[in-house]
Structure formats: structure tokens, C-alpha cells
Amino acid sequence: MLIDFDVHQNIPRAAWSQYLEEPYKTEVAEYGLRRVSYGVRAEDGGNRWDVQDAEGRSPDLHPDLMTKQLLDAYGHRYALLTGVKGPVAGVPDNDYAAAICRAFNDYTIDVWLRADPRYLMGIFVPLGDPQLAVREIERLAGHPQIRCVCFYGATRIPFGQRFYWPIYEAAARHGLGIHLHPATTALIANPATTGAGMASTYLEAHVCVPQNYQGHLVSLVLEGVFEKFPTLKFAFVEGGFGWVPHVLWRMDKEFKGLRQQAPWLKRLPSEYVRESMCFGTQPMEEPLKTGQIVSFFEIMDAENLLVYASDYPHFDFDPPDVLPRGISETARKKILHDNAAAFLGLT
Amino acid sequence: MPAHLIGPSEEIVEGRFKIVEMGKRSVGVTRLRGVLYAVLNYCPHAGAPICHGHLTGLVTSDGPGQGGYDAARAIVRCPWHHWEFDLADGRGICAGTGRIKTYPVREAEGQVWIDA
Numbered sequence: 205m206l207i208d209f210d211v212h213q214n215i216p217r218a219a220w221s222q223y224l225e226e227p228y229k230t231e232v233a234e235y236g237l238r239r240v241s242y243g244v245r246a247e248d249g250g251n252r253w254d255v256q257d258a259e260g261r262s263p264d265l266h267p268d269l270m271t272k273q274l275l276d277a278y279g280h281r282y283a284l285l286t287g288v289k290g291p292v293a294g295v296p297d298n299d300y301a302a303a304i305c306r307a308f309n310d311y312t313i314d315v316w317l318r319a320d321p322r323y324l325m326g327i328f329v330p331l332g333d334p335q336l337a338v339r340e341i342e343r344l345a346g347h348p349q350i351r352c353v354c355f356y357g358a359t360r361i362p363f364g365q366r367f368y369w370p371i372y373e374a375a376a377r378h379g380l381g382i383h384l385h386p387a388t389t390a391l392i393a394n395p396a397t398t399g400a401g402m403a404s405t406y407l408e409a410h411v412c413v414p415q416n417y418q419g420h421l422v423s424l425v426l427e428g429v430f431e432k433f434p435t436l437k438f439a440f441v442e443g444g445f446g447w448v449p450h451v452l453w454r455m456d457k458e459f460k461g462l463r464q465q466a467p468w469l470k471r472l473p474s475e476y477v478r479e480s481m482c483f484g485t486q487p488m489e490e491p492l493k494t495g496q497i498v499s500f501f502e503i504m505d506a507e508n509l510l511v512y513a514s515d516y517p518h519f520d521f522d523p524p525d526v527l528p529r530g531i532s533e534t535a536r537k538k539i540l541h542d543n544a545a546a547f548l549g550l551t
Numbered sequence: 552m553p554a555h556l557i558g559p560s561e562e563i564v565e566g567r568f569k570i571v572e573m574g575k576r577s578v579g580v581t582r583l584r585g586v587l588y589a590v591l592n593y594c595p596h597a598g599a600p601i602c603h604g605h606l607t608g609l610v611t612s613d614g615p616g617q618g619g620y621d622a623a624r625a626i627v628r629c630p631w632h633h634w635e636f637d638l639a640d641g642r643g644i645c646a647g648t649g650r651i652k653t654y655p656v657r658e659a660e661g662q663v664w665i666d667a
Binding site: 247248252253254255492519520521522523526 | 597598599600603604605630631632633647
């Protein structure tokens with residue numbers, strides 16, 4: 205059984221006018237979407253180059269093609285649709301961002317969730333205005349195929365800070381986890397794309413996605429989010445996982461001496477991570493000696509922390525057999541299915 | 552070494568792969584600047600059908616900040632992950648990327664043949 209934690213549907217340009225409300229409907233029809241500039245050469249097309257069918261249709265815009273190429277080909281039980289964040293990430297106008305999120309959510313419900321019961325989705329929310337984000341969660345929570353809230357990595361406030369807590373309160377109340385994905389289409393919207401500053405290339409920024417994730421993970425734990433919302437789940441997707449043990453070890457070590465700066469924590473920081481967080485497998489870590497990945501899986505307790513994610517149809521897609529051969533069948537089953545099922549509240 | 556008929560010369564067009572079945576193997580044949588190349592349609596990284604990738608030259612550099620492009624090199628970039636391989640010898644451009652399988656390919660009397 206297979207649950208895919210990261211599948212990217214997109215919206216055809218013509219559909220915006222059907223789903224957007226005024227005044228944005230007219231604005232987008234006349235002037236196009238507001239886009240935060242790339243500024244760098246990105247991943248040369250975004251999608252895998254072999255996914256268009258004979259008519260030139262792309263699976264991210266056509267559910268029947270996605271179903272055939274991904275769900276039917278690999279035997280998915282569920283595929284979590286996580287969209288594309290380019291139209292909203294980094295947009296400073298929160299009313300516009302909220303309208304874009306609403307339209308994208310309604311399009312996904314109408315076109316994708318109805319196409320196949322195996323499609324699940326996360327709610328897009330405008331992260332610059334938590335009140336508007338909560339309004340969108342309240343509008344859509346309860347739909348049986350809506351299973352999480354989608355966050356994107358282009359923000360100026362670390363995710364542990366109380367600014368976001370209304371979102372966590374609403375998400376936890378509805379049993380929805382948070383699915384964090386990099387906003388690589390809005391690199392320039394980040395205060396800095398690496399811990400050292402603004403990277404010159406997509407390559408450099410893409411390699412450094414874990415730096416952004418480390419900042420958010422440490423913030424979430426040390427600010428006490430999981431003491432306040434103990435049932436909240438948080439997933440870090442498309443940032444790899446090789447960095448996780450280091451951060452957990454360092455966080456625990458430093459906490460032992462500097463606990464007074466986070467006195468609300470009742471346990472070691474890493475314990476909150478192990479209880480409340482998970483990490484997407486993609487892009488799979490590839491050590492020079494391939495066998496070392498099995499040892500690494502044991503070091504980080506991968507079978508309890510990882511969820512399989514394909515990133516289909518994007519260029520750095522990982523098929524389900526990307527998991528190393530040397531892991532136990534129990535670990536494989538948990539990573540390919542059970543851990544995601546628990547996060548998404550599926551039986 | 553048996554010869555496999557791939558098809559008429561005019562079917563192997565500049566800059567595009569013709570993909571054929573050669574026994575149990577899927578093989579791609581292309582022509583770049585008049586030179587024929589044949590490779591196994593399989594990327595050693597994740598098993599992608601590499602002949603659905605892009606055919607390009609080689610982006611080069613003589614040092615930081617200096618970029619160039621060698622159009623005479625024949626490079627295929629995989630449709631997944633975009634790894635680069637030299638069609639002439641199958642070698643990956645980056646260390647650690649392995650190599651793709653190449654085949655001797657020739658043209659005779661209006662037909663293209665692979666010797667494998």
C-alpha cells in the first residue's frame with residue numbers, strides 16, 4: 205500500500221476567471237497573475253520532460269493523465285495534492301493572496317477531488333494574515349478528502365512564533381496537520397535563501413532548503429508550539445532529511461544548558477519532533493557509498509520519521525523504489541504508507 | 552556481433568531520438584551535427600527512459616564567472632533529475648553519475664544499423 209505525500213497539481217490559466225472572486229477575477233483576466241520574480245534560472249521547465257502525452261497535455265493540469273501515469277502505474281492508495289505555491293508565496297497583498305488561495309482550493313476540490321477518491325488535498329492559506337488563513341480553514345475543513353493545511357517556505361517570521369498560533373489552533377481543532385513545502389518559485393520572496401544570505405542560483409538555494417527548514421523546526425519546538433497544541437502535526441517536505449539527526453542532537457545538547465530560555469518545554473526538544481513531526485523522503489539522500497543510507501536510516505529512526513513523497517511530476521521525482529533495499533519490510537511499510545496515514549488521519 | 556536494422560536513414564533526424572526495441576532492450580538512436588549516436592534508453596541513476604530527455608551541447612567554464620557553451624559536444628540530459636551524459640562514450644559529466652550504455656551505430660545504403 206502506498207500513500208504519496210507530495211503530488212503537484214496546477215491550475216490552467218483559463219480556470220482562474222472561473223474560480224476567482226472580484227475584483228481579482230477581472231484583474232487577473234486583464235493583467236495576469238501577480239508573480240514574485242524568479243530572478244534566477246530555475247529547474248529548466250519544472251516538470252519531468254517525459255510526462256506530456258501525445259497531445260501535449262501535462263499531468264499536472266489533467267487529472268486523468270495524472271491518475272494513469274502515477275496512481276495507476278504505481279498503485280497509489282492515496283496521493284496528497286500539494287499544488288504550486290508560485291501564485292501566492294511571497295505576495296505582500298494578503299487580500300489578494302487569500303483570494304488566490306480560495307480560488308486554487310475551489311478549483312482543486314471541483315476538478316481533482318471529484319476526479320478520483322484517491323486524491324487528497326491540503327488547504328492553501330495566506331500565511332501573511334493568519335486571520336484570513338483561519339477563515340479559509342474553517343470554510344473547507346470537514347471535507348473528507350481535505351487532510352492538511354499547506355504552508356510554503358517563503359516567509360519572514362519563523363513558524364514557531366505566536367503570529368501563526370491562530371492557524372495552529374484551527375488546524376489542531378480540525379485534526380489537520382501542517383504540510384510545509386519550499387516555495388522555490390518565489391526564491392526572491394525569502395528574506396534570504398540560505399542562512400548565509402541570498403543565493404545566486406536556484407542550485408545553491410535548492411541545496412540549502414534544509415537551512416530554512418532547520419530554522420522553522422527549531423522555532424516550532426523551542427517556542428513551545430507542541431506544548432500549546434500537543435495534537436498538532438507538522439511535516440517538512442522536499443527538504444531531504446540528512447540534516448535531521450544533527451539538528452535534534454544539537455538542540456538537545458544546547459537545551460540542557462540553556463533550558464531557561466525555553467522553560468515551557470517539559471521534555472527534551474527532540475522528543476517533540478519524534479512525536480509531532482515527519483519528513484518527506486524526497487529528494488532521497490544519496491551518499492557516495494550507497495550502502496551507507498541504510499545505516500543512516502537507523503541513525504535517524506527513519507521508519508518512524510519519514511513519509512514517502514514522489515514530487516510528481518516535477519523534475520526531481522522519486523519513484524517508490526527509491527527506498528534503500530537494505531531496510532526492513534516493517535520500515536518500508538511505515539515509510540510508504542503507515543506514517544502518512546497517521547499524519548493524514550486515515551485508517 | 553549481430554547487426555540490428557534500426558530503419559531508413561531519413562527516420563533518424565537531427566536532434567531527436569528514434570526509440571526502437573532491440574530484443575528486450577529499448578534503444579534510442581539520434582543524429583547530432585550529422586553524427587549518429589545510439590544508447591540504451593535507461594538512466595543508471597533511477598532507471599528513467601533517458602531518450603525522452605533533452606539533447607544539448609556542453610555548458611563549459613574556464614573559471615568562476617566565466618561561462619561558455621561547446622556546441623560540438625553531444626550531451627543527453629535525463630528527463631528526471633536532469634543528469635548529463637556524453638553520447639560519444641556514455642560517460643556522465645559529473646563525477647559519481649556513472650555512464651549510460653552506448654552502441655556502435657552505422658549507416659549503409661540508406662539504412663541505419665546498430666552492432667550489438
